[in-house]
Amino acid sequence: MTGPASQPQPLLDLSRLLATVRRRRRLWLSFGLAGLVMGALLAVLVPTPPTAVARLLIVHENDQPTDGGSLMRTDIALLETTKIAAATLRSLRLNESPEEFLKTYEGTGVTSNVLELKVEAATDADAIARAQALADTFIADHKSRIQTAAGAQARAFDEQRDRAEQELARIDAAIAGKPADTGGQTAAELETLYGRRAELASQISELARQAEEAAVGAPEVVAGTQIVDAPRIVPNSLLLGxxxxxxxxxxxxxxVGLSVAAVSGVVRDRPVLRRDISTAIGAPVIAQLRASGSRLWRRKRAERERDRIAAVLARLVGTERSAVALLELGCAKTAEALARSASAKLAEGGPVLGVGSVSPATEWTDLPRLGERAVLVVRAGHAPAAWLHTVARQLADLGITVLGVVLVDPDPADHTDGTLWDGLHSALRAAGRGPSWPRNGELPTLRLAPVSVNGKGFRRGELPGRPPRESNPDPHETQG
Known part of the structure; x- marks a missing residue:
């Protein structure tokens, strides 16, 4: 059987990333726990200072239903200026700098006309006093700006009226200078002057009226802007904080923990999935062994799984004519326990099971002494993909055939296939019997029987060893 054509690898494999993040759950759970503890300590060690809150009703001359809050945003921007802060500090007779005082209060627009003030201080009384002074200062500044604008407008009307009166005086002088007994041309000029004089008199009267109205200002705005909710202390609960x-x-x-785990997983490139480890080494995953936990039932379950895999290894080694090496990568104790269990199941005087390591700083030239064929015991997520490629290349250069991989501490949610359909068909084959190649040049299909677990089923994700051959019946034996 041959597999499909190889597909281009994506830049970011989501399943691989999720497996890496799941595997590093201790890291991001530690970050979360640290944030939880630091937040609680911050609330205890740095409690929230007393805060006073007040609400103001701000009336604007140009209030429109479709304003959108621009006028309120302008009021908040004016509130958070050093001018308001300095005036408030002067009213409180405090020597604090306006810049520092600005950091202790803020304004929030509740509606387009309601402004909420929050002021922090060392004590409750100080917070209320500061909130009251700030509210009074802002209201006074708001009214002062309205009165200043009204006064400027009134002065502008007065100046226009003065210019009109000066022009009226010149026209009166021109009319007085005309002789009484004149001809038709003089009569037309007088008519024009009298018309201009009447127009100026009406304009002067209108400007005087507008100046008086402008001087009054906007009384509804001045009267409407006020404190609608007196300053009060916000209840502060230490437990809630x-x-x-x-x-x-x-x-x-x-x-932060999830981000660190994801980024480090992508940068470090340490395969976790069966598919990735099988592809990196160039050999199929024949079994997997969960890590033994600290609890008693987990240790017993791990021991049962280790004994079962040791039986598979013993059957595999028993079919080989030469020694088989058990090479570990990141799981020396597990490989040692597997070797002991498998050796106990091998017949005395039978094949030899050598134990070695392919970790960094390995003496590669010593590995052929352990056996011409090897089974790798690899911990998932321990070695980077580059080192797995190096191990496969070094073993191939030494002439050591990798029969398969025993994956230790795999990802529980890993559903990928660890079988190499287009790789070397050397897994679980006898050493003395080479593969038989069909005439059509295709790779042969390897058919394996499932491993029975006490007659109750089979383990998923594990490939068995070749069962021992049955002895041929004696042809001379008589049939009964």
Whole structure:
């Protein structure tokens, strides 16, 4: 059987990334726990200072239903200026700098006309006093700006009226200078002057009225702008603050931890999935062994799985005519335990099972002494893909055939296939019998029987060893 044509590898494999993040759950859970603890400690060690809140009703001359909050944003920007802060500090007779005082209060637009002030201070009384002074200062500044604008407009009307009166005086002088007994031309000029005089008199009267109205200002704006909610202290609960800070710290810690785990997983490129490890080494995954936990039932389950895999290895080694090496990468104790269990199941005087390592700084020239064929015991996520390629290349250069890989501590959610359909067909084959190549040049199909576990089923993701050959019946034996 041959596999499909190789597909181009994606730049970012989502399944590989998720497996890496799941495998490094201790890292991002530690970050989340650290954020949780730091948030709780921050709430205890740095409690929220007393905060006073007040609400103001701000009336604008140009209020429109479709304003969109631009006038309120302007008021908030004016509130957070050093001019307002300095005036408030002067009213409180404090020597604090306006820049520092600006950091202790903020304004929030509740509606287009309601402004909420929040002021922090060392004590409750100080917070209320500062909030009251800030509200009074801002209202006074708002009214002052309205009065200043009204006064400027009134002065502009007065200046226009003065210019009109000066022109009216010149026209009166021109009319007085005309002789009484004149001809038709003089009569036309007088008519024009009298018309201009009447127009100027009406304009002067209108400008005087507008100047008086402008001087009055906008009384509805001045009267409407006021404090609608007196300053009061915001209730502060240490337990609620600790819970809020802890939740925020937990979320931030998990976000940072997940980001670090994802980025480090992509950068380090340490295969976790069966498919990736099988492809990197160039040999199929014949079995997998979960890591033994610290709890008793997990240790017993791991021992049962190790004994079962040791039986598979013993059957595999028993079919080989030469010694077989058990080479570990990142799991020396597990490989040693597997070797002991497999050796105990081998017949005395039978094949030899050598144990070695292919970790960095390995003496490669000593490995052929352990056996011409090898089974690799690899811990998932331990070695980078480059080192797995190096191991496969070095073993191939030494003439050591890799029968298969025993994967230790695999990802529980790994559903990938660890079989190499287009790789070397050497797994679980006898050493003295070469592969038989069909005449059509295609690779032969390897058919394996499942491994029975106490007659109750089969383990998923594990390939068995070749069962021992049955002895041929004696042709001379009589049939009963």
């Amino acid at each position: 600790a819970a809020t800070n802890s939740a925020v710290g937990l979320v931030l810690g998990l976000a």
